[in-house]
Amino acid sequence: MIEISHLTRMFGSFEAVHDMSLSIPAGELFCFLGPNGAGKTTTIKMLTGLLRPTSGSARICGLDIQENPVEVKKKIGYIPDMPFLYERLTATEFFRFTADLYDINSDIIESRCEESFKLFGIYDYRNMLVKELSHGIRQRLIYSATFLHQPEVLFIDEPLVGLDPYSIRLIKDLLKEKTRSGMSIFLTTHILAVAEDIADRIGIIFQGHLIAVGTLKELLAINGSCRNLEDIFLRLTGGNMPSDGTINKGI
Amino acid sequence: MSSVSSLFLKTRYHSVNLVKLLKQQSTLKIIFTILFAVCFEIGIFMLFIDSFEYLGALGGIGLIIIDKLFALFFFGMGFMLVTSGIISSFSTIYRSEEIPFLMVRPFPVSQIVIYKFFESTGLSSWAFFFIIIPFVAAYGYHENITTAFALWNLLFAIPFLVICSGIGTAFVLVMVRWFPLGKYLKYLLVGLGIMLVLLLVYYIKQYSYNSDSADLNLASLLPGFRVSSHPLLPSQWVSEGIAALTHGEWFRGFMFWMLVVSTAILVCIIIECFGANIFYDGWQRLAGSSSNKSRPPEMLVWLQNTLSLFPHDIRAIVMKDIRTFLRDPVQWSQVLIFFGLLALYFSNLRTFKYHTFPENWRNTVAFLNVFSVSAVMCSLGSRFIYPQLSLEGQGFWFLGLSPTKMSRILLTKFITSLLGMLFVSVGLMFLSSRMLNATPLVTWITILLASAISCAVCGLSTGLGAIYLDINQRNPTAIVSGFGGTLNLILSLGFMLAAILPFGMVFHQNFVHKMNQHYMLLLLIMAGLWLIVLTVLTVCLPLHLGCKALVRREY
Numbered sequence: 077m078i079e080i081s082h083l084t085r086m087f088g089s090f091e092a093v094h095d096m097s098l099s100i101p102a103g104e105l106f107c108f109l110g111p112n113g114a115g116k117t118t119t120i121k122m123l124t125g126l127l128r129p130t131s132g133s134a135r136i137c138g139l140d141i142q143e144n145p146v147e148v149k150k151k152i153g154y155i156p157d158m159p160f161l162y163e164r165l166t167a168t169e170f171f172r173f174t175a176d177l178y179d180i181n182s183d184i185i186e187s188r189c190e191e192s193f194k195l196f197g198i199y200d201y202r203n204m205l206v207k208e209l210s211h212g213i214r215q216r217l218i219y220s221a222t223f224l225h226q227p228e229v230l231f232i233d234e235p236l237v238g239l240d241p242y243s244i245r246l247i248k249d250l251l252k253e254k255t256r257s258g259m260s261i262f263l264t265t266h267i268l269a270v271a272e273d274i275a276d277r278i279g280i281i282f283q284g285h286l287i288a289v290g291t292l293k294e295l296l297a298i299n300g301s302c303r304n305l306e307d308i309f310l311r312l313t314g315g316n317m318p319s320d321g322t323i324n325k326g327i
Numbered sequence: 328m329s330s331v332s333s334l335f336l337k338t339r340y341h342s343v344n345l346v347k348l349l350k351q352q353s354t355l356k357i358i359f360t361i362l363f364a365v366c367f368e369i370g371i372f373m374l375f376i377d378s379f380e381y382l383g384a385l386g387g388i389g390l391i392i393i394d395k396l397f398a399l400f401f402f403g404m405g406f407m408l409v410t411s412g413i414i415s416s417f418s419t420i421y422r423s424e425e426i427p428f429l430m431v432r433p434f435p436v437s438q439i440v441i442y443k444f445f446e447s448t449g450l451s452s453w454a455f456f457f458i459i460i461p462f463v464a465a466y467g468y469h470e471n472i473t474t475a476f477a478l479w480n481l482l483f484a485i486p487f488l489v490i491c492s493g494i495g496t497a498f499v500l501v502m503v504r505w506f507p508l509g510k511y512l513k514y515l516l517v518g519l520g521i522m523l524v525l526l527l528v529y530y531i532k533q534y535s536y537n538s539d540s541a542d543l544n545l546a547s548l549l550p551g552f553r554v555s556s557h558p559l560l561p562s563q564w565v566s567e568g569i570a571a572l573t574h575g576e577w578f579r580g581f582m583f584w585m586l587v588v589s590t591a592i593l594v595c596i597i598i599e600c601f602g603a604n605i606f607y608d609g610w611q612r613l614a615g616s617s618s619n620k621s622r623p624p625e626m627l628v629w630l631q632n633t634l635s636l637f638p639h640d641i642r643a644i645v646m647k648d649i650r651t652f653l654r655d656p657v658q659w660s661q662v663l664i665f666f667g668l669l670a671l672y673f674s675n676l677r678t679f680k681y682h683t684f685p686e687n688w689r690n691t692v693a694f695l696n697v698f699s700v701s702a703v704m705c706s707l708g709s710r711f712i713y714p715q716l717s718l719e720g721q722g723f724w725f726l727g728l729s730p731t732k733m734s735r736i737l738l739t740k741f742i743t744s745l746l747g748m749l750f751v752s753v754g755l756m757f758l759s760s761r762m763l764n765a766t767p768l769v770t771w772i773t774i775l776l777a778s779a780i781s782c783a784v785c786g787l788s789t790g791l792g793a794i795y796l797d798i799n800q801r802n803p804t805a806i807v808s809g810f811g812g813t814l815n816l817i818l819s820l821g822f823m824l825a826a827i828l829p830f831g832m833v834f835h836q837n838f839v840h841k842m843n844q845h846y847m848l849l850l851l852i853m854a855g856l857w858l859i860v861l862t863v864l865t866v867c868l869p870l871h872l873g874c875k876a877l878v879r880r881e882y
Contacts, residue, residue, distance in 0.1 A: 126727055127881045149730040156724060162647060164654040168624035169646075172631075176643030177729040182635065203624050205654070 077102045077229055077260035078123065083132035085118050085284075092118040094284040095132070100262060100277075102228075105255045107275035108264040109305075111313050115284040116264040117157075120231050123262065124154045136229050150178070153227035157234035159218045163207035167198060167217050170206055171224065178225035192220040196246070211238040219247065223254075230254070232263040236270060248274055268305045278305070282313045334434075334442040360810060367817050368461050374824075375465030383469070395555070397570065400462060401562035402555035404455060405491045411451035412495020414661065414710075415804040419447040420496070420606075421503060421613055430610075440500070440602025441595065448492040450804045453813070459484060472573050479572040482584060483565045486591035490561050493594030500601040504609035561590060626650050640731040644739045648715070658711055666751050669700060673759040687838045689763045694831045696759040697773050700752055701780045701827065705819035712744045712788035713815045714806040716877075717797045733877040737793055741870060745785040752777040772830055772851070779858050783822045783865040790869020791815045794876045822865055829854040 078100040085093040093115040100106045110116045121127040123134050125141045125148065134141050136148045161170060168189060175185045193199040196216040201209060209217065215238055222230070235251070236244050251261055252274060265271060271278055272292055280288040288295060288308070295308050302308045349357065382392050420426070420443045429439045459480065467476045507515050556563055568583025625631070627649065634642040652658050673696065684692070716737075719726065726736055756777040760770035795811025806812060833850045836842060842850075 121881075124728055126724060146730045146732065149728055152728070154724070154728050160724065162651065162725075164651040165647060166622065166624055166626075169626065169650060172625065173643045173647050174729075176639040176646075177726075177731060179639045179730075203622050205622075 077104075077137060078106075078262060079135040080123070081133050081135075083119070083122060083134060084130050085115075085122060085127065086130045091284050093122070093129075093281075096281075096286050097132075098279065098286065098289065100260050102260055103255050103258045104276045105251060105261045105263070105274055107271035107278045108262060108281065109266075109268065109271060109278060109309060110264070110281035114281045114313075116281055117233055119281070120154070120233055120262065120264065124152060124231055125149065126154075150225070151228045152231065153222040153225070153229075154231045155215075155218055155222050155233065155235065157237050159214070161206045161214055161218065164205060166203055166205055167193070167209070168202045170217065171221055174221040174224055180225060188224060192224065196220045197242070212240055212243060215239055216243060219250075227259070229260045229262070232261065234265055235263050236265070236267060268309060272305050280309060280312055287312055331438045331442055334429075334438070338446070363814070363817070368457070370821075371458070372461035372465050375462050376469060379465060379469040397466065398563055398566040399555045401487065401565045402560065404459065405487070405560075405562045408451060408455055408488060408491035409495045409498075410661075411454075412447065412492035413499055414495075415451040416444065416447040416492070416496040416499045417503075418804050419443050419450065420499065421610065426610070435603070436607050437599045437603035440606050441599050444493065444496045444595075444598050444602075447496060447804075448489060450808050451492055451495075452488050453808055454816075455488060456484070457813075476569070476573050479569045479580070483568055483587055486587045487561060487565050489591040490587070490594050493591070493598055496598055497594070497601060500598070500605055500609060503613055504605040561587060564590075626653070638735075640729065640735060641739050644726075644736060645743050648740065648743050661710070662707060662751075666703065666755065669703060669755055670758065673755060673762055686766070687834075689765055690769055690834050690838075693760060693763055693765050693769050693773050694827060694834070696763075697756065697776050697780075697827055698823070700755050700759075700777060701784075701823040702820070704748060704752055704780055704784050705816060705823055708744075708748075708784035708788040708819055709807055709812060709816040710803070712740075712785055713792045713812055714803045715740060715744070716789070716792040717795075717800060717806045718803060719798070723798050734874045737789060737870060737874050737877060741785055741789040741866075744789065745781060748781040748785055749778060752781045768851075769834075775855070775858070776827055776830065779826055779862040780823055783826070783862050784819050786866030787818055787822070787869050788815055790871075790873035791818070793873030794869070796876070796880065818865075822861065825861060826858055829857055 078098070080096055080098040083093055083096040084091065096119065108116050108119065118127060122129050123136070123141065125145050128142065137151045139148050139151075141148045162173070165173060171189045171192070172185060175182075175188075180188075189202075190199070193202055196219055198213055198216050198220065201213055201217075206214065206217070230251075232251075235247055239247065248270070251263075255261055255276070275292070277289065277291055278295060279286055288298075290298070292305060295305070296302060299308045299311060302311060382396075420440060423443065426439070426443075430436070463477060463480045466472075467474070564583045564586050568580050568587065571577075571583060572580030627646070630649070631642065631646055634645060637645075753774055756773045757770070759765075760773055765773070791811050791814060795809065795814075797806055797809065797811075800806050800809075830851070833847060833854055836850075837847050
């Protein structure tokens with residue numbers, strides 16, 4: 077589903093992402109970890125076409141994002157950590173706006189809107205302007221709108237920021253269910269417990285380098301003295317890069 | 328260090344960093360910008376000189392107009408500054424994301440408001456100084472006045488700017504605090520509307536009674552003279568003061584200067600007082616104003632259904648823009664005020680007996696009306712169309728991710744704004760021509776000009792808005808005040824002159840030299856061709872470059 081090949085991104089002389097290669101199959105939930113400024117958001121932005129790679133390529137569902145941007149965008153969804161929504165639209169109008177952008181059949185929009193709003197617990201807010209909604213409700217609205225076109229690949233930057241425990245459980249369950257039905261999910265988070273809880277595989281990026289990839293078990297096995305993901309994360313990112321520059325790969 | 332000083336220190340740091348950033352820009356761009364600004368100033372200066380010479384050549388009426396022009400100029404600028412102060416201070420004081428940050432710091436609220444007031448004054452002053460410099464220089468040159476005249480202007484201009492901007496800010500502070508909301512707002516608006524209409528009817532009746540002859544008198548040409556010379560207006564103090572100092576009447580000039588400065592200080596004190604006493608309540612009221620509003624889930628569903636003929640992505644963007652526009656009172660109220668005033672003026676042209684003027688004068692008034700409508704279009708284009716892409720702001724990630732092309736987004740925005748602009752401008756020109764009893768030729772030419780200028784203004788504003796996209800800026804005033812916004816306004820005004828003047832010149836030459844009709848027709852066809860070529864270029868080039876810039880851009 078996601079094929080990343082030698083992806084590099086420079087900002088002037090600063091290398092934000094260095095020669096990253098990675099493959100994420102259908103139905104996998106991949107958690108991307110890293111300290112602030114490690115290159116997580118830059119990677120996601122390159123995978124969604126919002127940033128152009130300096131070199132390398134990325135293929136989503138077999139299509140190159142740079143060569144077939146429109147086709148790829150039909151297949152993906154992206155939820156940023158602090159999503160901007162159009163503040164002077166009501167929640168329903170925003171939903172319909174999204175539906176029109178993705179050319180969803182008008183006949184099913186209404187039923188999907190009701191179904192989705194009820195699922196995310198925002199039905200009572202449907203008449204309110206986005207600017208009147210709290211951050212958590214906005215997040216739920218963006219989830220609702222993102223799932224509308226049933227993307228095959230989903231990118232999420234910090235999926236649980238600003239959500240209450242009820243919404244956190246809802247989102248975690250939903251993401252697991254979506255992966256079971258074949259959706260690939262690529263998410264970044266600083267909450268390591270979330271990664272331990274829901275990730276099929278975990279990747280750790282540090283100073284633009286992908287320094288570890290594998291399941292939790294594999295990562296624990298490689299880093300023998302570590303008891304949990306936090307230990308692994310701190311060990312790998314607390315100091316310098318491994319002197320030989322090798323990637324700590326589980327697979 | 329007082330809180331205001333620390334805030335100004337922050338502004339100083341910003342300015343220093345801005346200079347550093349400017350140094351990183353290409354030298355070519357900076358040289359181009361400076362050259363462009365200088366050329367624009369020289370161009371406007373030459374235009375003012377020509378206007379003064381034209382008025383001087385008219386004799387009687389022209390000389391009186393020149394004499395009164397200074398008061399009228401400052402009156403007009405004052406009106407614009409108050410309007411600009413209202414818009415800019417609302418977004419700077421109430422909509423700025425800096426306010427919540429400052430409100431939790433140990434600053435007195437009044438000082439935050441004063442600081443924001445000066446920031447808003449700075450943002451709304453650039454156009455004032457950009458226009459006042461060539462006007463004053465041209466006036467001084469034409470009247471053979473000493474160079475000290477420029478200094479007197481500066482001495483008066485700064486406190487005058489503070490007064491006008493301060494009136495706008497005080498108005499905003501009072502309105503936000505006490506302006507009725509909900510059903511009371513509806514009653515108030517209806518009441519104000521009725522009052523306005525009654526006042527206008529009274530004024531028009533009074534005016535038509537006083538000028539029932541069809542003579543070409545000065546008052547009927549420019550009724551604004553009477554209002555602008557009112558002794559209680561700061562603009563009148565400024566013009567009187569400058570005139571007094573220029574003629575060496577030092578005591579009288581100094582008295583007017585003191586009057587303007589003391590009024591400016593009073594305005595600052597009033598704003599500080601409002602800041603201390605009503606700002607916080609107003610801010611709270613604004614924050615909680617709309618949470619309990621009942622509204623349907625979707626607005627204009629009928630339009631949405633009608634637009635189902637169009638591709639869905641285009642419908643989505645059009646509906647979003649229309650809904651956003653209608654829900655933003657700052658936007659629609661300004662459009663309503665500017666075009667509404669013009670519509671009222673045009674619909675009362677017959678009351679002013681303009682339709683009984685000789686044909687040449689009617690043509691002149693018709694062209695002046697094209698100028699006024701076009702100037703409003705340029706202003707609204709710069710104020711609303713230019714920043715619309717930037718105001719998508721962080722929302723561009725959403726459009727950028729959707730399976731639609733940037734060229735479609737840009738074209739949709741262009742067409743939406745063009746349809747709105749064409750509807751109003753062509754309607755106004757048609758009304759103006761009907762009221763003036765203009766000949767069919769003049770009617771069609773004014774409508775053609777209004778259409779071409781609408782296209783050009785929308786093309787330029789949309790294209791340049793894409794080229795100089797600033798998605799990190801949420802304050803529209805700051806977006807408009809930037810290089811791109813200034814360039815857009817200058818180019819729009821330049822287009823306006825380049826489009827209207829050839830037609831105006833043909834009619835003027837015909838009046839002066841009584842041209843052969845065939846020759847005149849030929850000249851008009853040439854002017855028409857020039858207009859078409861210019862319009863196509865002004866629309867296509869910025870849109871093409873804007874589209875390329877959007878595609879190249881990363882979000």
